[in-house]
Amino acid sequence: MSTVLSFWLELRLLLITFFIVLIVLPILAMLTLTNFGFQDVSDKLVTVNAKNHTVEIHDLDGTTTTITETMIWPVNGVVTLEFGQPDPPYQPLHTGIDIANPEGKQGDSIHPFMKGTVIYAGEDLSGYGKHVIINNGNNITSLYGHMSAINSKVGATVNTSEVIGYEGQTGWATGPHVHFQINVYGIPVNPRTFLMGNP
Secondary structure (H helix, E strand, C coil): CHHHHHHHHHHHHHHHHHHHHHHHHHHHHHHHHHHHCHHHHHHHHEEECCCCCCEEEECCCCCEEEECCCCCCCCCCEEEECCCCCECCCECCCCCEEEECCCCCCCCEECCCCCEEEEEEEECCCCCCEEEEEEEECCEEEEEEEEEEECCCCCCEECCCCCCEEEECCCCCCCCEEEEEEEECCEEECHHHCCCCCC
């Protein structure tokens, strides 16, 4: 009898632990981010120098790296969802910028926003559909999601003039667009900090 009781207590403890890890912790993390401010986190990691208009990455140890590489919008179009906006039911806070063709069609060429090395080119269950991730150096990575076709391979060195894929609607997408995301130290930051104006 005590063995059966012990088994049920252990099973109950295991279920409570799973509930906390899978449900409660992600909700608490999202509430913390929402209250602290998604944009505030971005503003602490990446800023624009007002004197020379260069982008600066702020390291966790207090050092600053100035980015001098050429940066471009990855595709021409209209921004349909900004960084940090709610995107129900997909994301409580949008981790990038969605750029769509103004005529609602797909197939526009996608270019890297900055030179780098392709570290992922494929499709998985993340919701981005066919997508490419580029290591742009200085702890910066960029992601280009929902492609109709990928035009690059892992290990390729790419620059802003090369086509890495084509705008599409794969993954969790309600229409043809590119989900463009920049991460610094693995944390999503506002792509507009890197790019002036509109696509």
